Amino acid sequence: MDVLGTLLNECWLPDNEWQDPAKIERMRRIADRVREMDGHLYDCFSEARQKSFCSKKGRDLPSLRKGFLKWIEAEDIEQGVSYLFQFCAIEIVTILVESALLCRTEEQQKKEKTLEGYSAEFNDINTPLRLCHYEEALKRNRGWSLRGDILFWKFLTI
Numbered sequence: 001m002d003v004l005g006t007l008l009n010e011c012w013l014p015d016n017e018w019q020d021p022a023k024i025e026r027m028r029r030i031a032d033r034v035r036e037m038d039g040h041l042y043d044c045f046s047e048a049r050q051k052s053f054c055s056k057k058g059r060d061l062p063s064l065r066k067g068f069l070k071w072i073e074a075e076d077i078e079q080g081v082s083y084l085f086q087f088c089a090i091e092i093v094t095i096l097v098e099s100a101l102l103c104r105t106e107e108q109q110k111k112e113k114t115l116e117g118y119s120a121e122f123n124d125i126n127t128p129l130r131l132c133h134y135e136e137a138l139k140r141n142r143g144w145s146l147r148g149d150i151l152f153w154k155f156l157t158i
Contacts, residue, residue, distance in 0.1 A: 096134060104127065104129055
């Protein structure tokens with residue numbers, strides 16, 4: 001919809017404007033990770049991807065939305081705005097977890113370089129993320145370091 005309430009036609013915009021390169025890269029990394037998972041780990045992963053702040057198993061629950069809005073201190077807003085806040089919250093969590101995964105991968109690669117000649121399995125997909133990975137991800141996020149904003153800045157790789 002445009003500002004006048006008219007439905008925008010997709011053909012008005014070039015196709016490349018509809019593609020988000022960061023999301024495409026994230027989906028590629030997810031596909032790579034999924035290929036390495038066993039059945040149980042994949043079940044846990046797919047269940048976690050379906051989680052929501054305002055709904056459960058695809059059904060919108062007012063009690064969950066109310067709790068989420070209370071948590072972000074925005075209790076008196078319209079339902080549509082709550083969906084926007086939920087989207088932003090999910091994107092922030094996604095950025096933080098993806099950045100922590102990149103930090104863990106870099107840490108594992110550094111350990112492999114220092115332990116050449118030893119048979120150590122550092123690239124195990126079951127190695128959990130630790131608090132230090134999330135802290136490093138926040139340190140590298142330019143938006144967080146400059147303004148305390150995770151969502152609108154890119155992650156810096158070393």
